[in-house]
Amino acid sequence: MEYEAVIGLEVHVQLLTESKMFCGCSAKFGAEPNTQACPVCLGFPGVLPVLNKRAVEFAIRMALAVEGEIQPFCVFARKSYFYPDLPKGYQISQYELPLCLGGYIEIETDGGKKRVGITRIHLEEDAGKLVHEEAYVEAGTSLFDGNRCGVPLLEIVSEPDIRSPKEAHDYLVRLRQLVMYLGICDGNMEEGSIRCDANVSVRPKGSKELGTKTEVKNMNSFRNVQRALEAEISRQIKILEAGGKIEQETLLWDPEREVVEPMRSKEFAHDYRYFPDPDLVPLYIEKEWIEKVRSELPELPWRRKERFVAELGLPEYDSEVLTSEREIADYFEDVVAFGVPPKAASNWVMGEVLRVLKEEHIGMEAFRERIGPDRLAGLIKLVQAGTISGSIAKKVFEEMRTDPSSPKEIVEKKGLAQISDEAELSRIVEEVLSEHPQEVERYRAGKVQLLGFFVGQVMKKTRGKANPKLVNQLIRDKLG
Amino acid sequence: MELWELSAYELSARIRSGELRAKDLVASVLRRIREVEPLVHAYISLDEEGALRKAEEVDARVARGEEVGVLAGVPVAVKDNICIKGMRTTCASKILENFVSPYDATVVEKLKAADAVFLGKTNLDEFAMGSSTENSYFGPTRNPHDPERVPGGSSGGSAAALAAGEAVLALGSDTGGSIRQPASFCGVVGLKPTYGRVSRYGLVAFASSLDQIGPMAKNVKDTALLLNVISGYDPRDSTSAPVEVPDFTKALDEGIEGIRIGLPREYFAEGLEDEVREKVLEAVDILKGEGAEVVEVSLPHTKYAIATYYIVAPAEASSNLARYDGVKYGFRAEGRDLYEMYCNTRSQGFGEEVKRRIMLGTYTLSAGYYEAYYLKALKVRTLIKQDFEEAFETCDLLATPTSPTVAFRLGEKVADPLTMYLSDVYTVSVNLAGLPGISVPCGSSDGLPVGLQLIGRPFDEETLLRVAHVVERSLKGRSEP
Numbered sequence: 037m038e039y040e041a042v043i044g045l046e047v048h049v050q051l052l053t054e055s056k057m058f059c060g061c062s063a064k065f066g067a068e069p070n071t072q073a074c075p076v077c078l079g080f081p082g083v084l085p086v087l088n089k090r091a092v093e094f095a096i097r098m099a100l101a102v103e104g105e106i107q108p109f110c111v112f113a114r115k116s117y118f119y120p121d122l123p124k125g126y127q128i129s130q131y132e133l134p135l136c137l138g139g140y141i142e143i144e145t146d147g148g149k150k151r152v153g154i155t156r157i158h159l160e161e162d163a164g165k166l167v168h169e170e171a172y173v174e175a176g177t178s179l180f181d182g183n184r185c186g187v188p189l190l191e192i193v194s195e196p197d198i199r200s201p202k203e204a205h206d207y208l209v210r211l212r213q214l215v216m217y218l219g220i221c222d223g224n225m226e227e228g229s230i231r232c233d234a235n236v237s238v239r240p241k242g243s244k245e246l247g248t249k250t251e252v253k254n255m256n257s258f259r260n261v262q263r264a265l266e267a268e269i270s271r272q273i274k275i276l277e278a279g280g281k282i283e284q285e286t287l288l289w290d291p292e293r294e295v296v297e298p299m300r301s302k303e304f305a306h307d308y309r310y311f312p313d314p315d316l317v318p319l320y321i322e323k324e325w326i327e328k329v330r331s332e333l334p335e336l337p338w339r340r341k342e343r344f345v346a347e348l349g350l351p352e353y354d355s356e357v358l359t360s361e362r363e364i365a366d367y368f369e370d371v372v373a374f375g376v377p378p379k380a381a382s383n384w385v386m387g388e389v390l391r392v393l394k395e396e397h398i399g400m401e402a403f404r405e406r407i408g409p410d411r412l413a414g415l416i417k418l419v420q421a422g423t424i425s426g427s428i429a430k431k432v433f434e435e436m437r438t439d440p441s442s443p444k445e446i447v448e449k450k451g452l453a454q455i456s457d458e459a460e461l462s463r464i465v466e467e468v469l470s471e472h473p474q475e476v477e478r479y480r481a482g483k484v485q486l487l488g489f490f491v492g493q494v495m496k497k498t499r500g501k502a503n504p505k506l507v508n509q510l511i512r513d514k515l516g
Numbered sequence: 517m518e519l520w521e522l523s524a525y526e527l528s529a530r531i532r533s534g535e536l537r538a539k540d541l542v543a544s545v546l547r548r549i550r551e552v553e554p555l556v557h558a559y560i561s562l563d564e565e566g567a568l569r570k571a572e573e574v575d576a577r578v579a580r581g582e583e584v585g586v587l588a589g590v591p592v593a594v595k596d597n598i599c600i601k602g603m604r605t606t607c608a609s610k611i612l613e614n615f616v617s618p619y620d621a622t623v624v625e626k627l628k629a630a631d632a633v634f635l636g637k638t639n640l641d642e643f644a645m646g647s648s649t650e651n652s653y654f655g656p657t658r659n660p661h662d663p664e665r666v667p668g669g670s671s672g673g674s675a676a677a678l679a680a681g682e683a684v685l686a687l688g689s690d691t692g693g694s695i696r697q698p699a700s701f702c703g704v705v706g707l708k709p710t711y712g713r714v715s716r717y718g719l720v721a722f723a724s725s726l727d728q729i730g731p732m733a734k735n736v737k738d739t740a741l742l743l744n745v746i747s748g749y750d751p752r753d754s755t756s757a758p759v760e761v762p763d764f765t766k767a768l769d770e771g772i773e774g775i776r777i778g779l780p781r782e783y784f785a786e787g788l789e790d791e792v793r794e795k796v797l798e799a800v801d802i803l804k805g806e807g808a809e810v811v812e813v814s815l816p817h818t819k820y821a822i823a824t825y826y827i828v829a830p831a832e833a834s835s836n837l838a839r840y841d842g843v844k845y846g847f848r849a850e851g852r853d854l855y856e857m858y859c860n861t862r863s864q865g866f867g868e869e870v871k872r873r874i875m876l877g878t879y880t881l882s883a884g885y886y887e888a889y890y891l892k893a894l895k896v897r898t899l900i901k902q903d904f905e906e907a908f909e910t911c912d913l914l915a916t917p918t919s920p921t922v923a924f925r926l927g928e929k930v931a932d933p934l935t936m937y938l939s940d941v942y943t944v945s946v947n948l949a950g951l952p953g954i955s956v957p958c959g960s961s962d963g964l965p966v967g968l969q970l971i972g973r974p975f976d977e978e979t980l981l982r983v984a985h986v987v988e989r990s991l992k993g994r995s996e997p
Contacts, residue, residue, distance in 0.1 A: 075618055081612065082597075082718045085754070120843045311886070315724050
């Protein structure tokens, strides 16, 4: 029998606010343990939470971007459970009345565009971290780091609209792209800025009924999500084909061994005893606020992609790559703004620029500081004007990575300007022909493919500076 | 007359003018504490050194002609569930026996800015859960009027300290009557402000939607003075109200001509001691004589108040007290694993009453029971609130007994929690409705004080203080020895 998977994702996005969700501590990642913690986020006796407006604004941005319905008022609730990384014994989250209901994220599938529905989006605070396996932790003990306590999270729950691990992967890629565009998350999965849990079930293809679902946790990269889902789906299918029944349970993905394993029951048999947090008042989000946030929203990636195709005449593929990250698209548009044809700018950004980002593991912001859009535009214009050839331009580009001079200065300094002087090239061509009499004979005997050989020899002599068009023509003339 | 017997407004005026040294006042109160504390046991911690140091600082500044705060040099006792930086905040619990607060409560900051002197932290029922101050890990406080009797609770330490002259002013907290009932039992004045009037930041939470810090004093004017200092919007407390704070001492002498006082029928029914009823009605007569109009009103949902309160308060408490788990601060018991450590810590760290309420609250918030208990209680809470709103259409404030009885004997109700809970039958509705309430002495029965409770409209503490002031003034002439 053929089966299909039914998948819903719960994604936690760590918000890029300066301060934490309910206190003034910095929310930045990577500080020394317990240096970004105060009585409020550590849940000391007598403290009270005060909502960070910025976190709400970020949530509104997300809600608007997925066209969800922002609720006129929402309520923070306490989710109770005991764990040493949870200082208050409860997490402040949202339950019955979340900030946003509905919305969707669109993904590309083989069958065309597909909308994955969003069930809800809500705000909550993160827990702290327990440190077990560090050099400074004694064996058998655990230490507590409160830096992450109270860092704002956005939980985005999807509808069970996802049908394959690939779709789950693509949905996450879209979601990550979106939160980064919106400037609400750094998108860094290794540091836990985006975390994903999945609800998975399988059913005979064509069936309308849902199978028993399991929850898969601990998938901390896009690749892991796909692999864990593949593993869980085939596990479920195997059970069903053997005539067994799926147990509703929570499973952990073990990335080392590439298997999903049940969590011990004690760890998830919770009754969270949600109730509205009496320390916080209901949050009323006024229309004016929503409209203000809407007016400040950046152009969303898919809109931008459409515009690149429609207005700049770029191929779909180029537009997709360029808009994958907001900073890349911004850089590209800045280059174009200096008067460079879009396709030429696109080739350079997609080729050389992205290669450097990958080679050096740097972001666009760092690259921009080294080679600003003005300098790249200058370089491309030198090619367009015929001052240098494409291959020389790549050399100049390499120089520009360490040399802050303008492309023109580098060309002059290094003597890389293209030789388009017909008399000089003519002399060199003759030199080459006289040095290779045998090849000349064979060419004349009909082996025209040797043209490339002669061009290559001229380029060698001119260290690549010869105008290739002119060289071609001169050789043909002299041998013809 | 000894210095410790004088009122705060008189003392602060004399200190600020340089006529009296704060150090002498503090020394007088400390002497008094040494004298009576072995019998009363109002305090959990004392800070003699810190108190004297602050008094000296005030004196030096007065001597230099510098500006000092309105409570300059006045000794204040603080209930030990309110945080003072660098001092222990135990909540009368073993689980916080050695917890030293790293920060000041907002009310403490305000008192510091007013140059008050902190004497120490007063006893209470563990985590403010109780009506007798017997549920304290540090032992009970005794009623200065009769050491065989309880001072009421949970702010029994603060009330007893005032009654015994061990403090000039005191802070209490009131979740279901915890300021008003002990004030009534000890013959002092205690005011529970409107919910949101005083910041809760730094008050160790019992039931967040009901808790309110309030002033306690030996007279109405001192109560108003202390309320002036601690009131006001606090950005650190999302439930604090951005309303203006009047000068509460100003309205005291305006008279009560034409004020309409409602007597809620349900508060004078079965269970009320005759002597208490008599004293309360005598006080109402006095008010009539001063020009007030008295009307009978009804608060029909009163009979559900205790039940509602004992759903809402324990539910919130079960969550608020989840943080005491032995991991970060306070008492920790050993255990073979994490789960056992949690169980041992909380079993050994909390007292019986606290555990009883945590279990109650955990139960009512559990899946399958939430709607039947917690949500239902919230609905009844709304009905109780509406009762008051309707009553305030025909009157300006309500007059009731604070407690159905005078101070009872130590141990009398410990074994029977339900009877103990009924001690708050007249006070809990005020918390459920978020209203201001005051208890002012209105005579005594067999040498034990009786308290009159006045309940007002939201943020109308002025009317309560004004009416209480009239009662106080009128009774002064015929006060008993």
